[in-house]
Amino acid sequence: MGTHNINFSEQFEFTGKVKTLSIVGIVIGIAAVLFGFLAGDKVMHERTFANLLLMAYYFACVCMSGTFFLAVQYVAQAGWSASILRVPQAMAKTLPIAAVILVVVISAGLYSHNLYHHWHAEGLTDQNSPNYDAIIAGKSVFLNVPFFLGRQVVFLGVYSIFSIMFVKFSYNEDLAGGLNSYRKSFKNACIFLVIYGFTTPVFAFDTIMSLEAHWFSTMFGWYNFAAMWVSSLATIAVILILLRRAGYMQWVNNSHLHNLGQFIFGFSIFWTYVWFAQFLLIYYANMPEETVYFYKRFEYYKFWFFLNLAMNFLAPVLLLMDRDNKRTDAKLLFVSIVVLLGHWVDYYQMIMPGAVEDGHNGFGIVEIGIALGFVGLFTFTVLSSLSKKPLIAKNHPLLQESLHHQL
Amino acid sequence: MSDIKYILGSFGDPDEMMHGIEKLQENNISIYDVYTPMPIHGIEAKLGIKRSRIDIAAFCFGITGTCCAFALIYFCAVIDWRVNIGGKPSFALPDFIPIMFELTVLFCAFGMVLTYYASTHLFPGRAPRVMDLRATDDRFVIAVDAKDNTAHTVIDGLLKDAGALEIKYNERKYISYE
Numbered sequence: 291m292g293t294h295n296i297n298f299s300e301q302f303e304f305t306g307k308v309k310t311l312s313i314v315g316i317v318i319g320i321a322a323v324l325f326g327f328l329a330g331d332k333v334m335h336e337r338t339f340a341n342l343l344l345m346a347y348y349f350a351c352v353c354m355s356g357t358f359f360l361a362v363q364y365v366a367q368a369g370w371s372a373s374i375l376r377v378p379q380a381m382a383k384t385l386p387i388a389a390v391i392l393v394v395v396i397s398a399g400l401y402s403h404n405l406y407h408h409w410h411a412e413g414l415t416d417q418n419s420p421n422y423d424a425i426i427a428g429k430s431v432f433l434n435v436p437f438f439l440g441r442q443v444v445f446l447g448v449y450s451i452f453s454i455m456f457v458k459f460s461y462n463e464d465l466a467g468g469l470n471s472y473r474k475s476f477k478n479a480c481i482f483l484v485i486y487g488f489t490t491p492v493f494a495f496d497t498i499m500s501l502e503a504h505w506f507s508t509m510f511g512w513y514n515f516a517a518m519w520v521s522s523l524a525t526i527a528v529i530l531i532l533l534r535r536a537g538y539m540q541w542v543n544n545s546h547l548h549n550l551g552q553f554i555f556g557f558s559i560f561w562t563y564v565w566f567a568q569f570l571l572i573y574y575a576n577m578p579e580e581t582v583y584f585y586k587r588f589e590y591y592k593f594w595f596f597l598n599l600a601m602n603f604l605a606p607v608l609l610l611m612d613r614d615n616k617r618t619d620a621k622l623l624f625v626s627i628v629v630l631l632g633h634w635v636d637y638y639q640m641i642m643p644g645a646v647e648d649g650h651n652g653f654g655i656v657e658i659g660i661a662l663g664f665v666g667l668f669t670f671t672v673l674s675s676l677s678k679k680p681l682i683a684k685n686h687p688l689l690q691e692s693l694h695h696q697l
Numbered sequence: 698m699s700d701i702k703y704i705l706g707s708f709g710d711p712d713e714m715m716h717g718i719e720k721l722q723e724n725n726i727s728i729y730d731v732y733t734p735m736p737i738h739g740i741e742a743k744l745g746i747k748r749s750r751i752d753i754a755a756f757c758f759g760i761t762g763t764c765c766a767f768a769l770i771y772f773c774a775v776i777d778w779r780v781n782i783g784g785k786p787s788f789a790l791p792d793f794i795p796i797m798f799e800l801t802v803l804f805c806a807f808g809m810v811l812t813y814y815a816s817t818h819l820f821p822g823r824a825p826r827v828m829d830l831r832a833t834d835d836r837f838v839i840a841v842d843a844k845d846n847t848a849h850t851v852i853d854g855l856l857k858d859a860g861a862l863e864i865k866y867n868e869r870k871y872i873s874y875e
Contacts (some may be wrong), residue, residue, distance in 0.1 A: 566794065573791050576783050613752070696738050 294694070296541050298684040300439030302533070304677040309429055312669040314418040314646035324592070326656045331523040333650045339395070339404040340645035341656055344637045345664035346395040347497055350446065351514075352668070356381025357453040358486055364456075364472075364479035369691030370549055373541055375537045375683055377529050379460055379521070380433070380676035389446035396442060396497065397586030400435065405645060410504035426506050433500055445493050452482045455667045460683050467685040490515050498637075505583045514640075516561035520602075521633040524626035525555045527545065544617040550568010551616030555627060555659055558606035562599070586643040594639040601632030636660060649671035701843040703729065705865040706856035707830050707836045711737050712838035717741055719861030721841065726852060728841040729842040734831035754812050755805050762804025826871040836862075 302589065326338030350687055356378040399405025408426075413419025415427040426433070463471035491511020499510045507513075517624045527550045533539050572580045588594050605628045615621045642651045708714035711733065718740075721728055730746060770793050774780070777789045780836055814820050832838040843866070853864055 566791075570795070576784070576785075653770055 296682070297695055298537065298682055299680050300682065301680055302538055302673065302677045304673045306672065308669065312666040312673070315662045315666020316670065317666075318659050318664075319666060322656050322659020322663060325659070330648060333647060335402075335655075337646050337650065337652070338656050338660070339399045340641050341660040342395045343405055343645070344634070344641050345660050346388070346392040347641075348634065348637055349664050349668055350385070350392045351518035352522045352525050353381045353385040353388045354446075354449045354453070355384060355518045356526070357373070357449060357456065357482070358519065359522060360456045360475075360525065361452075361479035361482045361486070364475045365483060367688070370546065370686040370695045372692035373682055373695075374526075374530060374539070374546060374681065375460065375686070375690070376676065376681050377526050377533075378522075379457045380672045383457050383675040384668070384671045385446075385453045386450040388611055389450050391667075393439075393442055393498075394445065397439060399475040400439070406438075406500060406503075409500060409645065410435060418554050433478060433503060437495060438500075441492065443498055444687075445489050448485060448489075451487075452478060460686075461679060462678065463530075463683060463685045469687055472687050487578070490518075498640050501641060502583065505577065507568050507572070507580070507583070509564055509571070513561070513564045513568055516557060516564045517602075517633050517636050518559040520637075521559050521630055523550060523557060524629040524633075525621055526550060527554060527626040528630070530664035531626075533681075534619065538658070541682070541693050543695065545695045546692075547619060547622050548613070548616045548697050549695075551610055551622050554622075554626065555616070557612040558602060558610075558629060562603040565603075566597075583643075586648065587639055590641060590648050591639050594631075598632065598635045598639055601628055601635055605629070605632065609637045635653060699843075699849075699866075700850070700868045701866040702826065702870055703867040704841045704843050704846075704849065704852055704856075706839045706841070706852075706859075706861040707747065707863040707865065708831060708838070708860060709862050710860065711735075711837050714757065714839060715740070715743065717839055717861060720855045720859050721839070723851070724851065724855060725868035726841060726846050726848075726855070728868065729840045730828075732838040732840065732865060734827060734832060734836070738839075751809060755809050758808030759805040760803045760810075760867060761808075762800040762802070763797050765804070766800035767793060770796055772797060828871060829865065830872065841856055 311559065316450040323338060323342065326334055326341070330338070332519045351679045360376040360382060361369075365377065395406065400410055407431065409435065411421065413421035414423045415428070416422060456475055457474045459478075491514070494511045495506075498514060499506065527547070530539065530542055530549070530550070534542050571586065572584060578594035606625055609621065609628075610616055615625075638657075686692075705718060706714075708717060708835050714731070714733070715737070718728060718731065728744060731740065733740070766874055775787045785792075799847070827833060829836065829838045839856065839861075843849060846852060854865055
């Protein structure tokens with residue numbers, strides 16, 4: 291395709307059916323939360339909070355991996371992605387909202403003793419109390435409420451600041467042109483990647499692993515990183531394909547999809563690799579304090595355990611192995627959606643056994659409703675920030691390379 | 698009939714060479730092959746080159762590796778010499794997976810390198826087959842089979858018009874045999 295017929299000020303209009311549906315989603319989500327809190331008992335409250343945590347975490351992770359995507363592209367000085375950067379930028383711009391929601395859910399769950407009660411309860415660290423737990427007491431230097439909440443706020447705050455910075459640089463570039471913004475993005479992306487690499491494992495330890503505070507795994511951070519990164523890539527692919535079908539971003543060609551497909555394929559395998567590395571070591575060493583994690587999942591969540599592997603490993607490997615499948619938008623869309631649902635399942639079996647009493651988990655109105663609510667919220671926030679600026683960063687120095695991208 | 702086997706049009710510029718390909722194709726002159734010192738986007742589609750089947754070969758090599766690894770471990774750990782490791786059953790599949798994975802990768806990588814050598818006639822110690830030595834340096838060369846396309850002067854003219862710097866007539870297919 292020639293570049294002469296590209297409208298460099300093309301903007302997304304967020305109206306009509308998509309807007310209505312996303313608001314309907316948010317309403318369903320609020321209704322499901324109210325249902326969980328008003329209709330249920332203590333167990334139901336825990337389950338509602340666990341679902342809120344799941345989706346708030348998922349939402350924040352997808353958005354912050356959007357920032358990670360931007361940073362990776364800037365540091366690698368990648369040309370192919372220059373024309374699609376507005377989509378991850380819209381996700382990055384949404385991160386502050388996602389971060390606030392996550393912190394609110396975590397603090398509400400923490401103070402109402404619906405989440406993290408495993409390490410945050412009366413007398414756990416008090417030697418004279420009947421509830422005294424030596425392991426938790428030993429970890430209390432790290433796992434105490436002020437430090438825990440402080441880490442959450444600092445991590446999410448730092449990611450948000452970088453997200454806003456990258457987006458601002460790109461908008462300045464639209465106005466001023468030149469290489470100044472690009473150089474600044476490169477420099478800040480280098481700093482961001484170092485911070486992000488060291489802090490995301492800790493972020494995952496805090497948010498998810500501390501639900502079962504006795505158990506620990508050093509692979510857990512990377513396992514979560516792989517999950518959030520691949521789900522973010524799948525989200526970018528879904529948004530791009532749907533935008534292209536709606537008549538926007540006609541410069542996105544099959545080679546761009548091919549690249550995203552390779553990313554999704556590769557990082558699905560990376561996710562499996564990390565998942566398996568964690569599983570094999572625990573299985574092989576067979577130490578009770580470690581095997582308890584998989585014991586619970588095998589005993590009460592067997593279906594989810596295997597569904598997780600099928601959706602996040604088998605589906606992308608079998609369906610995206612072929613070159614043509616990565617280039618066909620219908621197939622890539624299908625696999626991306628399977629991977630996104632798959633990572634919901636992944637988070638579900640990470641969170642539920644620790645947050646809900648054994649045997650009281652389930653899959654019903656609360657799960658589906660809250661998931662739909664956050665999907666609606668994500669669609670609404672990301673698409674409204676996408677509609678604010680042109681869909682192409684017209685002064686990106688590598689834009690021509692991206693417009694002529696061919697694999 | 699002459700002894701000319703191949704006519705080589707040697708171009709200094711890839712765009713002119715692409716133009717030359719178009720010119721020859723417009724005149725229904727089949728192109729034997731094109732040699733370039735660097736990859737050129739879109740040239741495969743223009744020449745109608747079929748997709749490489751190395752992925753199928755890679756899959757076959759890979760699955761061979763998986764089977765070999767499984768057979769080896771199964772024979773050692775289950776049939777020939779059972780060892781009690783942490784009370785686990787001898788046939789504990791998760792333990793097998795890392796080695797099966799590694800041998801899959803190993804077989805796949807070696808197999809593909811050997812396939813590549815075999816299909817390009819490259820092998821350590823063997824003189825490479827080159828039609829025009831400068832195609833490995835700074836020239837973009839279109840080779841036309843002179844036996845199939847007998848209108849040599851027409852081909853000459855087309856190549857020159859497109860901007861060929863030099864036209865060569867090779868009486869041997871490859872000049873680099875030693």
